[in-house]
Amino acid sequence: MRVIVIGQDKLAYFLGKHFVAKGYALTLITARREEALALSHKLQATVLHGDGSEPAVLEDAGAYRADVLLALTGQDEDNLVACQIAQKRFGVPRTIALVNDPANQAVFKQLGVSVVFSATEILGQLIEQQTDYKDIKALVPVADGDVHLAEVTLQADSPAVGQSLKDLNLQAAIIACIVRQGTVMIPKGNSQLQAGDRLIVISQAGAYEAAYQVIMGDIS
């Protein structure tokens, strides 16, 4: 796989190292000359010094043959333009952009960037998940964040204890799996929940709070 990364600092270095270790052919574009020089000594990669949103620089970086381009600078506008030029001029099939303003996530998607992520939003969600719900471990957002997968441990006073699944009104969520004393059970409608059960809950992104409320009671 041929990967182009536009970025700087530790993020570019460690990500670059990761890609090289996976055996990818990496080209790194970084704005500062001294940093480019230092990175070229440390990484088994082609390192270019320049503006990654400039067509000539992208061409030098081998954009015509690249499989994926990641734009990770601190400037949203530079990341957008780099991805668009890579895609539209050089036909790079997959472009990935970092956005700093979370509101730009929808904008970039609309403007043709394949994958958009916001560090602000990811960190915000992590902190929310850690602090708000002690008994709930959010495992992974899947399907581009539209679906949440979480592990919930039932407490003695959780409202769902003693109820059967068919009586729980979870709406846009399902309990996919019950782990009881280390044994995995595939739940049926009449399975009764017990304190200490660990439930794997799958829900639509907007619906998980309501579902957890039904299972765990007041969680705030």
Added chain:
Amino acid sequence: MAKTQEIVVVGCGRLGSLLASYLSNEGHNVVIVDAREAAFDQLSAEFSGFTVVGDATEMAILEQSRINRADCLLAVTDQDNINLMVAQVARTMFEVSTVIARVYDPTREAIYKEFGIDTISPTQLSADALLNILHQSPLVMP
């Protein structure tokens, strides 16, 4: 442009301040955006529009500049990529009917022209004008 238009100008440098002052004088409702408050000192004394301090690549700032009501947006900061991004956001997300971006880099300009963004490249315009003069004066051309 006979009737009164709602115009957003992004970037209050030499070009932005001049445009905003002219358009305001012509009776249009102008909102001008710049990241530095001091930039607005360059506006003419007769400028009667609104000023918004902030980074126009931030959605909240564009919304504050009443882009949802705008007929026209001119993106003329000194950063090509900011202008290209703001122009596309104005057109795609807010459906502003007339959108023009200033782009210094002629190669970048050519690419965005291809996908339908109206652009003006001062570099290209100056080169054309200079060549035009040279071609008309036989003394300097062999």
